Amino acid sequence: MADSRSGGQTTQAEHVIGISFRHRLRNDRSTGRHERVLEKARQLIEGGCTSAEAHAWEAQARHRLGDLSGAKRALEHALSLQPEDIESINQIAEVLLDQGEARTASRYLREGKERNPDNMTTNFLLSRAFYAMGRFVEALELCDRCLHYAPGEPEVLKWRALQLTSLRREGEAQEALQEVLKNNPRDFGANNNLASLYLYQTEYDKAEYHYSIAQEVRPEADQPVSNLLGARHYNPRYSADDLFQYLVERGQALRPDKRIERAETSREPDKRLRVGLLSGGFRTHPVGQMILPAIESLDTRLFELVGYSTNQLEDHLTARFKRRFDAWFPIGHLNNDQLAEKIREDEVDILVDMNGIGEGSRYKALVQEPAPLLVKWVGSLSNTTGLECFDYLISDHVETPEGIDDRYVESLIRLPDDYICYQVPKYAPEQTSLPAIKNGYVTFGCLNNPAKLSQELLEAWALLMQEVPESKLLLRGKQFDVPAFCEKIRATMASYGVEASRLLLEGPSDHRDFLATYQRIDVALDTWPYSGGLTTCEALLMGVPVVTRTGPTFAGRHSATHLTNAGLPELVTDNWEDYRKKVKELVGDLPNLAVIRAALRTVLEESPVCDGERFSRHLTTALRAVWQRHCEGKEPAPLSFEKNGKAMFEGEEFPLRFPTMREEESFDWELSSPVLVIDNGGDWAEHPSTQRLLHRGDIAMLSFDPSCALGVAGHLAHYGEFQCFSGAVLGDGRPRDLYTEESGARVSTLDISEQRGAASPDAEVPSVGLDSIQGLPSLDMLSLDDCHDNLTIMENGKSSLSYALLIRVRVRFNPRYRGEADIGTLTSWANRNGFRFYRFHNANYQEVDIEEGEFSLDPSQLISADALFVPNNENLSGLSDDKKKRLAFMLHEFFGVRDITYEILRSCSEKKAREYIEMVRERSPVKKERGAHDSLSKDANDVVADEVDKLLAEMN
Structure with a gap:
């Protein structure tokens, strides 16, 4: 009895099994009894069968049972026995396609096509591979070739319709699907896809009709129901109540038959959070374009990001996402149970879904509660999910006005600005005249x-x-x-x-x-x-x-x-x-x-x-807040932000305050207390290191924000000792006029009339002299932006600044304001008052527009820079070791200055200086045993705040 697949002679084991056994096995295959097929195929193989066919049967059974890895191994074994077997080549390609490995599948299929160009299965599977790779024209050509050999084949017609739709030929796609329905009016795929085409054509009732048929045919399938719910949001005849009811009913229908325990990870409020992001839109796609700036701005020390991609298409935005993610997993090939298990195994703390009911929807995986917290954000975000497994939904005060929380099964996170952050494409054309x-x-x-x-x-x-x-x-x-x-x-x-x-x-x-x-x-x-x-x-x-x-x-x-x-x-x-x-x-x-x-x-x-950094700060607060609440054992609750970034859970008496962040790897500066920074204008509060150093407990900050526009004020208060004085500015104690630039981007207490003619102030704000603030602890650093009278500020702070270690002033080299201090004037003041100019930092140059494609010239005209002033040599040498370490800390952490940092540390301790050099050499922090150094006491902060408030009240 010859083996039709292997071409060789049968083994004794196969003689014993006999023809009837093989007939029963084939019958089990045709009737979908995959467990029995697998069992019998294993009997053949373990009995010594060397036929490629037995391994192919095993592979097919494993494939149908969802064991794609096992199916792939069995097929590789079959191909090792019979490398040219076209059926095994097709099978392994199909497994690879289901695993999301379209490119690898296409290599097998092209090899098979060379051996047998007219094999319909090979051509059909290669068409699927090209479709998954975005090569729609080639995919369509192969589909047409299949129809030449098998006119009217429904599976080919349905794939052809998908390819035509991708090529924006919806009319032809509709004709292909209607041809399928002529012979089988209840074909699942044809009804579902035709419904989508009707939806595109605003034929809402026809779309609902065909989605409903698809749902009746396969009630267990997610896609028709999700599509139907999405379609109803386009249709004006449905009210908010109707849609909420439908979504809740859908959520209840998706609940697992048996109770599944929610995943649990270590409840440590100060740990680096592992956040999983689930989406098919990590590319030039509405999701990708609405989240990338925020994702790229998230602090890597606070979050470990894991990307779960449900789509194989990739582009230049995908590359940027991959660079930011700590781990990247294409999971399109995983079924819902496997995906849920993988997320559990990855020990994700917070899972953020960005598919919703759209393409790639994985609600059946999410209802298995594979992470301690589940959050919905963008991606087919048209309404509540209706799923009780979701704890939170990221929104804002416009998308979800007050008073509609009962229309959401999730607790709403109302961010202070927009709920997304737009990625502006670099290739955007120029604006034109009206x-x-x-x-x-x-x-x-x-x-x-x-x-x-x-x-x-x-x-x-x-x-x-x-x-x-x-x-x-x-x-x-x-x-x-x-x-x-x-x-x-x-x-x-x-x-x-x-x-x-x-x-x-x-x-x-x-x-x-x-x-x-x-x-x-x-x-x-x-x-x-x-x-x-x-x-x-x-x-x-x-x-x-x-x-x-x-x-x-x-x-x-x-x-x-x-x-x-x-x-x-x-x-x-x-x-x-x-x-x-x-x-x-x-x-x-x-x-x-x-x-x-x-x-x-x-x-x-x-x-x-479009402000990615601003958005990421609020997103950071939101994610860490819900995690902290989870660690406290509290149920999810609505979280609302004020415009200044301050956030509070509903029902809580006090705003959020996060515990001090752990950092296993950090240089020990041996600070006796937090470094005190006074920031005028608000720009230093937005420095990339500020939040981290506040959270670590290494700095405290007082920020004067005359325009009341400092978006991080409340946000920073969650992380450490931060006070913001909105509507006030440092000065000499007299009220100052506030001017807004024409762009609306900046405000100043200096008149810019020299540039635009007579200017009228928009408002008047009180100014506070540094030396008039009673109870101010020893000031370490003064930071001044370029929009205010900095010389007056320093003159009225001489006493406080006599103890300061660092002054940073933003300087413009072509002043725009009347009365703006130039670098010469500032340097003269510094020299008279025990400081010396040290260096420029963060230089800004005038860019030159060139219309020759992507070509550019390095800008050379210096516009502005931070001028850094440190104690002169005499004063520096007289500083205590504690003061020197504080200065070294600021130079390194804020400005990345290493040489003088090393010199200052060496004047304190050769050992400490060697530790610093070792840290710099290794480009990683030295492990630090943090002592319980004194913090700037809460009482001291309150005294300063009360004193400033009192001064402001007196002026008003």
Whole structure:
């Protein structure tokens, strides 16, 4: 009895088993009895069978049972016995595809295709591999080749539809799926994918019908239900109550049949947290573009980041995510049970989901509670998840206004600014002048997903266009490559009185060209009830204001929060009448609209919407706060931030205060007490080392913030001894006028009228003389920005500064303000008062714009720098060892200065200096046994704060 696969003779074991056994095994395979197939295949192999077929059967059974690694090993064994067996090649490729290893699978398949070019399975699997790799054209060619050999094959037609959709050929994709449904109206994949195509075409009822059929066919499948819930958020006929009820019902349906204990890790509030991030959007994708600046700014000493990617597509943003992550795992091949187990094994402390109900959704893994804390953030974040396994949902005060907490099963984390942070693409085209001035008519535009163009929305837009004669509407999206969809939009608008000639319908393009579309748009119209998110940020980047009407859910307030946090709350409304009014006000004053257009990019980029460092500080507070609460054994509770960054849990009497951070590896500076830093203007509070050193207990800080705009004030108070005096500035005790620059980015108590003519102050703020603050402990460092009268500040602080160790002053070499102290004046003061100029630090140069592609020239014109002043040689030599160590600490930790740090330490102790050199040489901190050094007492801090408050009260 010859073996059809191996080509050799059978073994004695196979003779004994006989033909009937093999027949029963094949029958088990065909009826899905995979456990029995595996058992019988193992009997064959253990009985001495050398047939490749037995190993292939084992592999197939393991594959179907979810043991992909075991299946791969069995197939490798089969291929070692029969290297040219095309069936084993196809099987191992399929396993690799399911493991997310498309590139490796394609190598096997290309080899198999060389041996047998017409093998349909090989061509089909290679098409799948190319699709997973983003090579859609090649994938489609192979699908078409398969259909040549097997016309009407449903599996091939369904894959062909996916590839056509990726190539933005939705009309042909729909035809392929309808061909499948002709023969099998209840085909799961065809119904699910056709429903998605109907959703893209705003055929909401048809989409729901086909999603419902797919759900009936496979009630255990996640995708149709998730898609259905997503589709309902686009449909205006569903209220917030309806959607909440659907989501809660879905959450209950996903609850595991048996109780699963939540994962547990060591409850240490001061440890470095392991945070898992689950997403398919670590790339040029709305998720990637909305989180990257924050992720890159997170302090690596506080967080260990683990990326779980559900998508194989990668690009330049993926590379940046990988560089920041401590571990990276593609997990698309893992089933839900395996993913949950992996997260448990990785001992993740906080798992952040960024898939939601969208592509790559893994709710069935998350309901197994694989981490101590589960948090929802961005990524199909249209509403509550409805899942009780989630502890928190990251939001803000605009997305989730006060009073709607009962619509969320999660506890809300309301950040002080936006709930995202926008990554501005480097290739963004330049802004252009206002199109309406050149065209003679106004062009409205909307580049949101056309699936959001509901009937009610189009009717509102049509009425607006009737009220703005000769205006045109530019719409762009992949659906406009489909003639039938274009005709539908034209017919709908015509029924409301807007002729087709006023509509500009354009298909998709690459992202840079997509952004350039805004160069032809005067005002962007936001969608409703599902608002724009990323598109609103992109419109503002290109200088185009966006008008939005808020919708009933989280999904309806994306634009509202981006506009509000970019300083444009006047463009937000909650009704159509006001919506039209705001648009008409914009286009009714074209000169003013042109000014807005010219300023919007700067306004956006300098707002919290694009401030990664600011956002990461708030995110850090949020994550460490919920972890600390978990460690205290308390149930999750809403966490709200004030605008200054101060955060408090609902029901708690006092704001957050984090325990001192552990650092196993740190140089022991032997400080007797925290170094006291006084910061005027607020910029030193935002120094990258400030939070870490506060948290470590090595510094205390008093910060004067005249503009009341210091976003980190409350945030830093959570980490250590930090006091912020908003609405006050250091000076001579007399009130000072406060001026705001034209960009709105900076404020000053010095008049900048020399640059722009007579200036009027915006407000008046009290000033405080350093020497008038009673009870001020010995000052170690004074930090001054370049927006205030620094010479007066130092003159009125001579007594306090006589004990200081370091003065840092931001100096501009071409002063912009009247009365601004230059470097010569500051150096003269320092020389008279026991200090000497040491060096410039953090120099800023004027960059030169070059229009030759990516080419650039090194900037050479010095604009500003930090001038550092230290005690002169006589005073330095007279310092105590404790004072010298404090100065060495500041020079190293704040400025990275090593040579003088070494010299100062050597004047105290040769041993200490050698330890420092060893630490520098190894580029890693020396392990430190921290003593219980005295902290700046709470009483001392309170005395200083009370004294400053008293001085301010007297001035008022």
